[in-house]
Amino acid sequence: MPDKKQLKIAIVGAGPGGLATWIHFRKLSDVEISIFDGARELREIGAGIGLNENTWRHLQLLGVAEKIDQFTNRGDPTKIDVENRNGVTGKLISRRYQSTDPNIPARSRIERYKLQNALLSAVPREQIRLSKKLVDLKETAAGVTLVFKDETTAGPFDLVIGADGIRSVVRSYAFPEHRLSYTDKVAYRILIPQENVAHIPDIPQGSCFWHTKNTHVYTNPLDNGLFEIATRAPIPDPDGTKVSWGTEVPKEDVVGHYTEYCETIRKILDVPNKWLEFALFGGPRLHSVVHNGRIALIGDASHPLHGAFGAGAAFAFEDAYVLAQAVGEAQQKGTSVASAIQLYDEIRAPHYEALYHVLDDYADIAKEVEAVNHGKDDNEFVESIVQKGLAGNTQWIYKYDVTKVWRERLEEAIKGKNGLDSSIAPVLNAIATAA
Numbered sequence: 486m487p488d489k490k491q492l493k494i495a496i497v498g499a500g501p502g503g504l505a506t507w508i509h510f511r512k513l514s515d516v517e518i519s520i521f522d523g524a525r526e527l528r529e530i531g532a533g534i535g536l537n538e539n540t541w542r543h544l545q546l547l548g549v550a551e552k553i554d555q556f557t558n559r560g561d562p563t564k565i566d567v568e569n570r571n572g573v574t575g576k577l578i579s580r581r582y583q584s585t586d587p588n589i590p591a592r593s594r595i596e597r598y599k600l601q602n603a604l605l606s607a608v609p610r611e612q613i614r615l616s617k618k619l620v621d622l623k624e625t626a627a628g629v630t631l632v633f634k635d636e637t638t639a640g641p642f643d644l645v646i647g648a649d650g651i652r653s654v655v656r657s658y659a660f661p662e663h664r665l666s667y668t669d670k671v672a673y674r675i676l677i678p679q680e681n682v683a684h685i686p687d688i689p690q691g692s693c694f695w696h697t698k699n700t701h702v703y704t705n706p707l708d709n710g711l712f713e714i715a716t717r718a719p720i721p722d723p724d725g726t727k728v729s730w731g732t733e734v735p736k737e738d739v740v741g742h743y744t745e746y747c748e749t750i751r752k753i754l755d756v757p758n759k760w761l762e763f764a765l766f767g768g769p770r771l772h773s774v775v776h777n778g779r780i781a782l783i784g785d786a787s788h789p790l791h792g793a794f795g796a797g798a799a800f801a802f803e804d805a806y807v808l809a810q811a812v813g814e815a816q817q818k819g820t821s822v823a824s825a826i827q828l829y830d831e832i833r834a835p836h837y838e839a840l841y842h843v844l845d846d847y848a849d850i851a852k853e854v855e856a857v858n859h860g861k862d863d864n865e866f867v868e869s870i871v872q873k874g875l876a877g878n879t880q881w882i883y884k885y886d887v888t889k890v891w892r893e894r895l896e897e898a899i900k901g902k903n904g905l906d907s908s909i910a911p912v913l914n915a916i917a918t919a920a
């Protein structure tokens with residue numbers, strides 16, 4: 486860090502990742518942070534969002550959990566938390582009741598905009614520069630300059646943080662060889678009043694995944710009298726032109742994918758007249774998400790996981806936290822931004838690698854069950870795949886405590902591991918205590 490001069494930082498994107506980055510970086514001294522978003526106004530499209538244990542803990546760390554608390558419920562052991570069912574027969578495959586563990590956060594699945602609003606409550610609106618759609622970046626010795634669609638520029642910056650989501654322009658600039666591809670799947674999502682489905686027999690009381698061989702439907706009563714329906718369906722795209730994100734589609738486009746489902750689901754899906762379609766894109770894992778010592782990617786920009794694990798917001802928060810801690814540590818030590826973002830990369834890469842492994846395992850399970858059940862009944866296939874998938878414990882994803890990971894890294898450094906100079910131990914100790 487050059488002589489305690491103000492470090493100029495640009496955040497591109499004011500989604501959950503960009504906003505959390507702003508909140509974490511704001512705690513550092515000697516930084517000047519600018520945040521840009523291409524949208525004319527910040528508004529979330531979509532439906533509900535699940536706040537898992539790690540998401541919730543992080544919202545507390547960000548100081549905005551109380552903004553969401555009112556929409557969450559304390560666990561009630563008599564109430565169903567989540568079920569998995571065979572979508573064709575309705576047969577129950579697994580059921581979990583709500584937890585009353587005081588250490589586990591309130592059960593919460595809320596409308597997406599409420600998460601956005603909670604984060605926005607901690608970021609003064611005048612800080613966010615809207616209608617600034619990034620189209621290019623330019624690097625010079627002085628730093629990185631952002632070029633926007635309106636032909637204005639900003640910069641140069643010492644550090645640019647790409648929080649610009651799955652179609653990240655920052656990623657395309659830093660890693661031009663990385664390509665997104667359509668997964669041949671779409672998600673259809675909608676929120677409707679609970680009263681519109683209340684008459685349908687066998688409506689589950691908690692979250693429920695209804696599975697068939699090629700599709701699934703998720704139903705969930707939300708916090709405020711709304712009912713959430715989220716589905717996935719395979720839609721091939723031989724022309725390679727499929728693009729949609731929150732695009733309104735008529736009922737007729739949706740219901741045809743789910744005719745084999747049990748009556749409860751067919752009746753539920755018949756209620757909304759319009760749906761929102763999201764074509765799901767993914768891309769290969771980037772082994773490093775930093776570029777040239779002054780650009781770092783976070784959240785969906787870094788790892789386009791297309792909603793797998795239902796925890797993408799938490800992953801973005803965790804990225805933001807580690808990046809801010811690493812830059813803060815570099816400021817304390819008087820080392821470079823480049824070393825800070827390198828450290829960020831080293832801490833986060835193993836976590837993402839483990840997540841991608843889980844996805845590979847799911848694919849392997851599907852192949853294995855397909856081999857065993859070849860020619861057998863589809864119902865058996867579905868039930869064994871769900872049971873095997875549930876047997877693989879993925880709770881570590883939601884139990885992950887990024888502050889602990891960071892503290893442990895500091896402790897290791899203090900013990901003289903990682904080849905770091907032990908003379909910095911007092912500084913690191915101070916940071917560890919603050920963290």
Ligand SMILES: Cc1cc2nc3c(=O)[nH]c(=O)nc-3n(C[C@H](O)[C@H](O)[C@H](O)COP(=O)(O)OP(=O)(O)OC[C@H]3O[C@@H](n4cnc5c(N)ncnc54)[C@H](O)[C@@H]3O)c2cc1C
Pocket residue numbers: 497498499500501502503521522523524533534535536540617618619620648649650651652653654672763783784785786791792793795796797798799801
């Ligand atoms: C179907 C589906 C279901 C999901 N369910 C869940 C769930 O239950 N729980 C959960 O935690 N996560 C869920 N996710 C994942 C979650 O939505 C994302 O991981 C999370 O929103 C990522 O946040 P982000 O800030 O990285 O990106 P985004 O939320 O995409 O935000 C990116 C921001 O950058 C801006 N931007 C984009 N391009 C530019 C540009 N060129 N210039 C300037 N600004 C730009 C956008 O306007 C936007 O504000 C789901 C995702 C999908 C697809």
